[in-house]
Amino acid sequence: MRPSSAVVQPDRELVKEILDELELDPTFDEHGDLAISTPQLTIYFLFGSAGDIFTVRTFYTRRYSVDEKRVLLTALNEWNADHMWPKVYTFTRDNGVTRVIGDSELYIGAGVTGEHLTTVIAHWVRFAIKFHRWLTDRLAYQLD
Template structure:
């Protein structure tokens, strides 16, 4: 199975009409093709998960479960550390984001050293198959939303110096 480049959503123009595709069960190779077509650097980590690294975050593309319960998860780990005393403001901000948007749903994680980091996640049940067009458009939208969340948070917290770095994939690794 391969991705037709014209099936990647172009949010600036009118998409070409596509014939309906039958259900597919996506896999890591399909996601690699999609990331290549999006010109995003990616690698496979030591646990076998596909990851696209940026300067301030990493987005993982993971498959979990078996059979008709298999789930595709796009999870973004935002690497910018926040202090524990900033957590109430962070929670207020991510609650606002979660109310206003469909994805990624963002939550906080407090590490043992007292730093707080944010994680965004979107999931799709894929075990029984999904439309290829739906899978591609959802994955592209989730990646764009992960980038947008970082920009939005930088604006909310006044971290303007980080805005330009968030858009650039890291130069190392593929």
């Protein structure tokens, strides 16, 4: 697929075509969600129930303890203040395991150009990976 200036209504199939073109090796998980995955992270490409929001949500593999959360939140706040995306936050399960999640969202209710969608996907994937590297470096001496 060649990026286009024509307005399109994005869907899973179009996003899969773009990911294929970007050579990002997309797959579908057991729930039918489109994703790309590495040992460090999994990036999902999701559509809101009303079909007007496109979300790129990243689940970072590393798990943190509740004792590490204060240092982790300080780092996430620093990233969020300095970067537009992904916006990152924590999710702590009842067992005390904390995960980091990143979100980037785009309103698509009126459609978007194929060119814009391709650019957004490429940048958001790149920044999801950049965040992982940044956080690893940022916490290297504080948590390890």
